[in-house]
Amino acid sequence: MLVGDGGGVTEEYVQKEMDRLTAAISILKLKGLYEEALRYRGTRNFTDKDEVKWPEGRNIMAYLKDNPEIGFIGDDKGRFLPYAKIDEQSYFKVLLETLGYKQIRSGEGDFHWEDTLEFASHIGLKPSYKKVFTIDLLAKATVSALKAKTKDGVRYINILIEKGAVKKSRAIAAGLLNSLTDVKIKSVKAVGNTVVEVVFEEDISYYDVEDLYNYEISGLNIKSAYLVRKDAIRLETSAQSSGKLYTLTVGDVKVKFTGVAKISGSPQIRTVKSEDIETVVVEFDKELDYYSATDVSNYSISGVKIRDAELEGKKVTLTTQGLQARKQYTLKVTNIKSVDGSNLRSSSKSFYTRPDTTAPRLKDVKAETNQRVVVRFTEPVTKESAEDLRNYYITSSNGELEIWDAKLVGEDEDTVELTTEPQKASTKYELTVQNIVDKTKAANKMERHARKTFYGMREDKSAPVMLKDQLKVLSRNHIQVVFSDSSRLVEETVLDANNYEVVNNNKYKDSIYVESVEKISYSGGKYKVMLRVEDLEINSSYTVTAYNIEDEFGNVLEKNNSGTVRASRDDFAAATVEKYNVISGNKLEIHFTKPLNKESAGDISNYEINNGIGTPIEAKYEDCVVTLETAEMIEGKVYRVYIDGVYDMMDNRLKLNFEFRARAGENDEESPRLEYVYALNKYVVAAVFDEPVLYKEGTTALVLRSNKDEVILYAKALTDDDTTIEFSNLKEGEYLKEGVLYTVVKADSKGQIKSLEDVEDRTVNRN
Structure with missing residues (x-):
């Protein structure tokens, strides 16, 4: 972009104040028009063209004269004033126009002249706000324009690349483009x-x-x-x-x-929840168009301002201003499109705000080893507060137990592992916790000390155990070995082939070479591995011995470290399907007899389902089980799944198929959860659940109590996509007294009528 004067681009040169001709040349280069302007032979020009001594400079002025839309026009006397100084505001005005924005004139445009620099900063440009506009500041402003997006949403450097004015490789080398090649x-x-x-x-x-x-x-x-x-x-x-x-x-x-089919029908609101301050989460039944879903003008709540809308999956999270706690609102949604273009013109849904203003609570404390204490909280907590050692204190009758480390673990972000000095076995310890912060916008903090007791574990002196009943032949060249330990195993020792010996139990006691060890899985204290060995023989017995298998406390497997396994013809067969479960209308769970190669098992191209379903949308593998997500299947219809290209861990390529009958609904094991209860009026109380539910007419009840006053209401209707049950009892004249606080209780005073006893979800197995 810069050439410099006779001495090139020097420190002295870039500190020079910018003139109009140099600024115009910079804009021409930015637009990819510089070479064209140098060669221009227009007949019209500015009256002061002769002030520029080099011919190409006069060509540039003629080009600017005939192309006023570039942004450099003369004064009312027809002069260009090539060496007059230009200020930052004037240059940024031209930059904005280059990016497609217009100065407001006659009520139309994007920015006022006096707001030029503020508007430029708003769209990502970087004005300096300095009085003297130097060549250095011009260069920085021009680079920021190259990286900025035009009014149409396209990064400007990409326009120049598309026109051939700039090579993509040079743009990447200059840092104007960040290539996605290295992103995982x-x-x-x-x-x-x-x-x-x-x-x-x-x-x-x-x-x-x-x-x-x-x-x-x-x-x-x-x-x-x-x-x-x-x-x-x-x-x-x-x-x-x-x-x-x-x-x-x-x-x-x-x-x-x-690929997926186009889904007809407009999206519908499934649920609306407000469980954090100034936050409303709207879940739809279809994937949404990004632009309509994130347009705040498509949402309205009376008396509340919608400040932001963020889409993830089928959920839109609205950030609000003015949302009050413990109050019922109605959300109105307009012009939300599905990802396939179907438009929801208008829909409304009521919700009740119940923001989390409660600090996290201490749920459970347990010594896992004599130097590790596992602390669980009732909700996700921040890493910063969870790993601050100052927030924990452990004491016993013998004094303080020193804490060496605190680490937040697990995807749920609610569990902390404390590493301590060695505990004393059976000693009662008390853990004190404070200042832990949850991950809500309110950042609720444990201001009061929370305390729980646990008993110290004895020092782990037990060696890892080989589970002999799980020792088995997987193929002609593979044997499965499983270890168990209450402490964590040192993985390097488990995966070291030198730590295993396999002997044929024939009269010669032939040694079988162990080539390598591969991890199958590690969960629930069990570490499962596969030994790759030289050829085994059918109907032969083998003794597998493990040495030097060590846990985190240095305990080594030395005794009872061997087991016997017999190879049969069936053991040499490839993995096959053991059973399957149809989880829902679009999920199929397949159980295999032997461990699979994880990469091939998770490759969707290795599966196909007939009758118009085709390749699955997703395949997940974990410990001999593959879960396929598919396009929606028709309830009761018989399908056949073909498996071709999946390998088991013994390198056998599987070619299998089987039939199954599709069914609707999800096969989950969790009962519906009561979210909250609120009064619609003095006669009707609504109970809101976390999923669509069913009730038994005349039987499903809600028992409320306030001191000695007891109110029994019965389920009468479902609302909000069947996630809310409305209760009343007009027949017996039951109503709520104004200003009285009622509590939902498990049963009436006689123990005969129980609250919500017959409420079920709508999944296959009716929890």
Whole structure:
């Protein structure tokens, strides 16, 4: 962008004050018009053209004269004033116009002249607000414009690349473009017939995600790309074929996904909840169009301002201003489109605000080993507060137990592991916790000390145990071995092939070479591995011995460290399907007889379902079980799933198929949870659940009590997509007294009528 004077681009040069001609040249370069302007031979020019001594400079002035839309016009005397100084505000006005914005004139435009710098800063440019506008400041302003997006939402550098004015490789080298080649992809899924969502393992908001050069999908045209969350983008594509397998390429990474059919019908509101301050979460029954779902003007709550709308999955999280706690509101939604374009013109749903204003509570404390204490809270907590050692104190009758480390563990973010000095066995300890903060917007803090007791564990002196009953032959060259320990095993010792010996129990006691050890799984205190060995013989017996298997406290497996296994012909067979469970109308769980290669088991291209379903949308594998997510299947219809390309851990390629009958509804094991109860009026009380429910007419009751006053109401109606039951008892004249606080109790005073006894969910197994 800069050439400099006779001495080049020096420190002295960039501190020079900017003139109009140099600024105009910078804008021409920014637009990719500089070379054209140098060669321009226009007949018209500014009256002061002769002040510029070099011919190409006069050509540039003629070009500016004939192209006033570039933003450099003369004064009322026809002069360009090439060497007059230009201020920052004037230059940024031209930059904004280059990006497609207009100064407001006659009531139309985007910014007022006096607000130029503020508007520029708002769209991502970086004015300095300095009085003297130097060449250095111009260069920085120009670079910020190259990285900025135009009014149409396209990064300006991409426009220059598309025109051929700038090479993409040079733009990346200059830091104007951030290539997605090195970013790891977490998942790819078609959320609509023309929309694919790509989730990354890190924040990609500072990358040039809208650059279509980053992506390629075989068999589909990509029309646009846009950021939907810090770690996710959406690609708008041509129409997909339902059940067809596609491959998305990003840089050197290829990820497969399955096309989905266009779903008709407008989206409907499923639930509306407010469980955090100034926050409303709206769940729909369909995937949504990003732009309509995040447009705050499409939502309204009387007396409340909607400040922001964020989409994730089928849920929209609204950030509000003026939302009061413990109050009933009605949310109105208009012009929300499904991802496939069907429009919800208008819909309303009532909700009750019950923000979490309670600090996290201490749920459970337990010594897992004599140097590890597991602390569980009632809700997710912040990493900063959870790992602050000052927030924990452990004492006993013998004094303080020193805490060496605190670590927040698990995906639920509600569990902390404390590493302590060695505890004394059976000693009663008291843990005191304070200042732990939850992850709500309110950042509720444990101001009061919370205390729970636990008993110290004895020092672990028990060695790991080999589970001989789980020792088995997996193939001609593989043997499964399982260890158990109450403490954590040292993985390096478990996976070291030198720590195993296999002997044929023939008269020669032939030694069988152990080539390698592979991890199958580690959960519930059991570590399952697979030994890769030289050929085993059918109907032969083998003794497997393990040495030096160590736990975290240095206990080593030395005794009872061997077991016997016999190889049969059936053991040499490849893995096969043991059983299957139809979980819901779009989920199938397949159990295999032997462990699978995780990568191949999770590859959707290795499965296909007939009768129009095609390739699954997602495949998840864990410990011999594959769960397939598919397009919606028809209840009662028989389907056949074909498995081809999945490998078991013994390197056998599986080619299997079986039939199953689809059913609707989900097969879960959790009962519906009562979210909250509120009075609609003095006669009607509403009970809100976390999922759609059923009740028994004339039987399902709600018992309320206030001192000696007892009110028994019966279920009369379902509302809010069957997540709310309305209770009343007009027949017996029951009503709530004004200003009286009632509590829901388990049963009436005689113990005959129980609250919510017959409420069930709508899943297959009716919890």
